[in-house]
Amino acid sequence: MTSAKIPAFLWFAIFLAALARVSQAAPPAEPSFVFPTTGVRTSPEAVLLAIDDASLPLKRNLCFYLSKPTVRIDPVLTPNRANPDAPDFLSTHFYGTVLFDQGKYRMWYYACHRGQNPDWSPALKAQAANWKDEIIPGPLCYAESDDGLTWRKPDLGQLLFKGSRHHNALDLPSALTGDACVVKDDDPDPSRRYKLAFWTHHDPWNYPTMRIATSPDGLVWKAAPRPPIRAFLEHASFYRHNGLYIVNSQAFMLGEGGRDRGRQGVAWISPDFDHWLQEPAESFALPAVAQLKRDEVHLGVGAASFGNVAVGLYCIWHNDPDFGKISGDFGLLVSNDGIAFREPVKGHVFLKSTDSPSPAVGDRTYPTILCQANGIVNVGDETRIYHSRWRNAGWPLTGDRVLDYYDEVALATLPRDRWGALGLAPRQTEGSVWSAPVVLPQDCRVELNADGADQMTVEIADERFGLLSDYAEGQSGRPVQGGGLACEVQWPKGSLKPLAGRTVRFRIHMKSAGDKTPRLYAVYLKAAR
Template sequence: MPVSPLKQNLPACLSILLLLVMHAGLSAQTVSVDRGPEVEEAVFFSFDDHAIPWRNNLQLTPVTAEKHPANPVLRRGPEGAPDHGHAILYGSVMFRDGKFRMWYLGMFETAIQSGQAPGWWRPMCYAESDDGIHWTKPNLDLVEFNGNKQNNICLINSEVPALAKVNDFLSVLYDASDPDPQRRFKCAYIAHPPFADVRGGRSKIGPDERRWGAFVCATSADGLTWDVVGDRPMNAGGERFEVSSLYRFGNFYYANGQLLSPWSWRMDGSDTGRVMLAYRSSDFDHWSRAKALSFARPGQLTATPIPGQQTHMGAGIWNRGNVLVGLYGMWQDAPQKPKDGRYWNEGVSVDLGLIVSDDGIHFREPVPDHPVISRGKKGEWDDIALLQGHAFVNRGEKILMWYSHWDTGGKLKNMEIGLATLRRDGFGYLSRKIADNTAHFVTAPFETDGDLKLFVNVEGVSKENLLTVELLDEFDKPLPGYSGNEAARITQAGTRTPIVWSGSRPLPAGKKLAVRVTFPDSTEARFYALYVGNENGS
């Protein structure tokens, strides 16, 4: 049966519509692209086996990011600063209004008290950058701290003060489609209010705790002064929830995060470690009581789970319009339990792995246990465990991704923010698996309406070793004028090389099409992504 179009995932002025169509147990994806005042693009990633389901003699090679030599690029502040204890990207980065904007969590003490930040509060801090490497922390003059307001703490207003205290993961979203400009910045975060301060109660599932893991939402006009939504957590009346990401996809906002047993369990009711779950809301004010299981590491789902494997803090999500890409924490328990029970997770290690979703709910890992960002070697600043952020930006020929170091031993060693980069959209590439055999792929169908074009992100091609690109109709038949001798030929490498057919024919409008890409005889060709969009891209 048809699944709701995902048009509302994008601001109203944008023009890509992703349709998921289900027919008699067969799944097919159709990307419908229509022209509007602005044109976003649909992305067919090499690692997305829903967007590119049909593959012949091709293999996916995942890529590990390079870390910036200046890391950590955002460091903790001086004594007396709200981020003197640590500055961690339990937060978000976006490029907006000509600059990089970062929301992160500070901590003003240099030691954790009873396993938590002092007062269960990590200030929501703000920073800006022109290049994503060199950051400034502007004085916002909003929140009094140490006797003055000369700091970079964002203001959060709430009629329930305990809900305005961020304690853990913070996700910021800019929602241009919201008709109310006062609500276009949205965020979700974890607070730990005393039970007496929580209206709406909580579920009796799980043990009694000193404080409750509350999922809180807030909105803002400028991203600096925020108002908490409602007078209670979004999960009031339910179980605790450690929210870690926020995005809009289709008709819903989604908040992903983590739970473990006894608050969560496998499909058969058996215990599990940390897994990624999702709530949803159609209006950002009222959230579902029911949750979806979004992702678990493969070793968590085997008949006998692999010891120590967990999915840490859900995932940091990058919304590309028709697909979601994310980094999740590849938690591995310590080889043996620490002797100091105060720091129960000492010895835990975490790398960051890649996941992808085409429906906004269910995520999968293209290459299980492949680290996109690996923790550093022993003695390097980020050698213990990594924390993902909601922090991806394509700039020029690169993806910029920010992340944090986590000292699982509780000593706050090097808990600061680093930068890692990849080729633009270069999480992985397709290449020929077996030499001297033909290799090609066929995309899922898409539908166009307007003067849009196709582009390819590829390397290792030349006039002697070229990619051949053909259009197919909805029955997988070659389209005359766009196939055979009239197929497009890609001879130039690049992250956004136009696909041009003989006579510069435009894409046929109003038809279901698929793209067939045939690899050259050379084994050097590497395909990263295909785009349906305009000249400027995203």
């Protein structure tokens, strides 16, 4: 068998096209920080959170002081109860996403409506026929805001829903949908700049799973033709961390010897978004308890990536044989690889459902289940925690009780990155903490997110804890501000350029001064541009 010879000019054209693709896909590398102990590379900034005991592992005379977020009493988004034909007539579940994008806040959320949509195609009607309850999950919806507090539901004109296209629902090829988790990344193909992982049921299997879609603008979506993972999958979040796409979901994981463990958190992984591993990793699990009245991990971890660290919330699902008695609080988690999460303080409740309660219905009060997703957003000096408060009126519901089913989007806030602090333990007057080893770029600066920063000094050592004389002891770095979210540290030696390419550790000392109590929330390593 012979093959036709390709002319030389065509080979040259092919070479140029390939070179263009490589150039497009591989922009010049940014200066980055590398953490040998975790295998994570990040640019142009690394964040060493006080709650991250892998980044700040060695401590003396210090302890954690975890923060309590401030909860906005009023919701930021509610169902459209004025219109029974609205896609979000019953609920606005925040198993969704908030991004600060294009100078505004953008939200994708999971609505619920009452009664099936008569305008579905025959294929979607066939899917929906398998769902026997009056409360219908979906469609996914979209909202916008200038300040993240007051939201508008734009008329997208996409989906024919109960006789109208004048609403904010997205048109997707599934009748039963939820979990609107969106990532915007630097994909060189602009038609794939936004990526969506959403929940679907009876599409194509008789259990919940995940489908994926891409979009140039976050509004018009092209779904992949089939689910990428053949498994039961209900997810809380979707994020990109250390070069991997990760979906964090709940699963009914088996324990030792096949024992029942109830709902637990698992992570599903993809290198490129299109192809997903069929083997999940345990992401976070609570101790197994034999009886049904127990705590479980509901829908996995709602996580956000901050380069070298991911912070997440999980719903502590207080399970009960009587569904109407179930409530859910938030626990706080941290991870370095974005897959395996841990509690900074085991068993700590970060936010109680009673601190962000769903509204009563007349004289009827119901338990609240807090819902976490892609809702952790850093904007300016604030960390925002969008979540929802699901009014658990029981399940299933029929007749007028259907109207008691409700969920609204809520907001809790912290000063930026102040999830918790390291501070002097009671009766201690001085203490210190070592960082994990990190390889520095060509030049960088160090900032502290701290109260009482003027009571702190910073030394630099090699990876084996040998202090570097130009940056330690009498030559230690000192913050130039007394406290704040970004207190720059300066060394008498000046620039850290001589440490380019070296693996170093940072050692932060703190001392009490009168009634002033130092608190360290984060250390920022920022590459010079």
